[in-house]
Amino acid sequence: MATEVVIPMLGVTIETGIIVEWLKKEGDPVQKGESLFVVEADKVVTEVEAPASGILAKILLPVGQKVPVLTVVAIITEPGEALPKEYGEPPAAGRSANASVEARNHGAEPVTEPAKVRKPLPQTVPDGPPRAVPAARKLAREKGIDLARVQGSGPEGVILYKDVATAVKSAHVAASRLARQAAERSGIGLEGIAGSGVRGRIMKSDVARAIKEAAAPHLGKVVQMDRMRQVIARRMAESAFTAPHIHFFTELRMDALLSFRQQVLQDFENRYRLRPSINDFLIKAAALTIRDFPLMNATLRGEEIHILPEINICLAVALPGGLITPAIPSADQCGLSEIVRQREDLVRRARAGTLNIDEIERGTFTISSLAQYDITHFTAILNPPQSGILSVGKTRSQLELNNGQVVSVQTCMLGLSVDHRVIDGAMAAEFLQSLKWRLEKPTFSFLHV
């Protein structure tokens, strides 16, 4: 018959316990009365004895989870006996004794008595002998390990079996005295540490490195930030954590703009040898709309909002190690051909790394487009000290109901992020709507240019 092992009643007031160490593995033979696991409850640490002899068939409760006392934490079966199938998969946090009532009807022996508790360990005494679970003491005695030099990893520094086991392994590794001491004090094992000393002897610095690596595991490769990365990191963090962002989205009908571009394309190529992109129309339309919403062109300085006289539109340009935002100056006053020319020049020089400071810093509003990616929409972080940034997703085909007819339309998601300290939701919404109107009626809008 299988025997359930429970966390015993540890005292009248104690309701929960945490297993800090299993002294046996699944599949190990156990003798009744032998220590099975170490449990901590209200800072009392005790070893719990096996309630029956047999095989520790299943551990149901892993180390470190707090559960009520009398929770079933393991099953001991008789040699040759199969594990009752209801214990096949361990539940995440063990089983409560109540839940196991059902299990009893399926063949497990009822818990007649809780598992026996060994004497609780003494509380810490300064400069006294170190606190260790009896199994750890036994192992230390067998292997000649001085418990005073073992760092306990149990609650309140109690030395567990595994701590002594680690010390036993370390004892056979070549290490300097200071290295051994440093390892013992930090509770890490010496085995596996690469030694830089003579014949691979582990030195203090090797242990220091191992401690550092253990503290920051899986850091992987360290990449030093270059200057651009540092600037991006600093500016983006500053923007994200000082300017309260609000985000707005509107779906733009692109058909009119796309066909308008097709109409002017040939003319531009012939006349100026330029190819206007959708971005150029966006730049122009945004600049014109900002004229009507001057706060979109503002920057916050202390207690003052400064509305900037020039409307200089930045375009975010992706570079191999980061991105840069050169600005087209007075874009509201430029003809479209001038915008195309400037945009081409700035993007080319951004990639060549030959922009000057003014071209990077003069911007008052930014457009960031990921239209060439399969990205429908995204929220952009403001380019400080600016108060608005437009994010542009990909253009896609959608079906729309138009006068009872299903028609295919081209749409694009336009996002706007603004600094709520400067711009409120209603104004941002009006701005975005106005921009949308402009872009959806390009012939009309760009007549004013």
Next chain:
Amino acid sequence: MIYDLAIVGSGPGGYTAAICAAREGMRVLLVERDRLGGTCLNRGCIPTKSYYYDAKLFHAARSSDVLLNNSHIAVDFAKMLERKRRVVGTLCRGLEHIIHSHGITVAVGQGDLLSPREIRITPHGSEPYQVRAANIILATGSRPTVPRGFTVDGRIVQTTDEALNSPDLPQQVVIIGAGVIGIEMASIYINLGARVSLIEMLPDILFTEDADVRAAMREILIRRGAKVHLESVVLEISKSEEEAMVLFKNAAGEVLEEPADRVLLATGRSPVLDGLDVNRLDMAFSGRFVRVDKRMRTSISGVYAIGDLVGGMMLAHKAAAEGEAAVADLKGVSRPVQPHRIPRCIWGLAEIGAIGLTEEEAKAARPRIRVSRFPYQASGAAHALGETDGFVKLIGDPESGEILGVHIIGAHATELISEASTAMSLEAFVEDLCEGIKPHPTVSETLSEAALNWNNKAVHLPASRWPR
């Protein structure tokens, strides 16, 4: 032929690197414009020690209570010079043999670094030629610094270069600079019977050493009749045919003068940059010295620099350790030389052996330190030797037991410090220093006793008479 490694300079740094590299199977070229062995063998460590022991023997004989007629003992300075030359000659020949036995090519001539892979060698009186090497170690060393405004005539005003080959013995010596070189030369002159005055700009002699050691050395110097002028600046050296007068301003601002028939400039050493076209090569410097990283790499890829050229402690064994570190880096192994693991030895009127942090440095570096001492007065061996001046001072971290610094002044201190060096390189505890059984009667017991005393357990001290 392209060498795997070319080394410019064959001092202890250069030749150690050459031998290590040859042992690793590299094709090595060693360029030397003078004699193999560099300053250490020809103009530094070895010649001064030959003089030092002769002078010490003379003083011991003269001041002995048990020799008869010893007031008539005189020193034959020509013989001293001859013995020094013989010692140097023997060691140079030995070194030459070792170098050749390793298949190292030696090129005699001035070596100039032309590019990261090329050296131009100009032998004396013949045409220059160029050699190529995959890697280059610069180990050109240092030469005595002559402060601006002073002229070395080689006869009355000298640096150690001239002093060690001088045919006659001075009677009254003024040594400008009371650092390691000044103190060692002072001990030679004093033991040979000359009157010595030391003039030092800094507030103390041997300024980088532990304060207790400095005080002990100062006390011995004064007891032996030396004049020690600290915080003093030399204003002028005026010379006549046979004599000089050194005019200086002392700490109190008084202008004083010291007569001398010999003035020794011991104001430090400057790196030899003769073969380095600093402007063309774009090599990075730290002050006067070539800048290197922990692996002894200069700012020029494939070019290393070691020894006095890179500054720090200007010691032969430091240069040798750096030579090993540079060769280790060529093999892809990092073996940085830790400054606190380099022993410092000074052959003064008493020997000094020191390693690690001074008490002052240790206090700054650690939250808590513990210092213990053991006096030579309590050593049977020191009494039998008749040299009871001195002590061992041990500084450790009471928390971890780490040995932070060991400072010994007294007989055989320069030998004794090796034990501390070994213990520290093994990262031993203070207590390990007294774990091994020491032979009796030897002064090596003093270090053990100091380690015992660190835990108030010294055997040859009365109970709590000597505070830690």
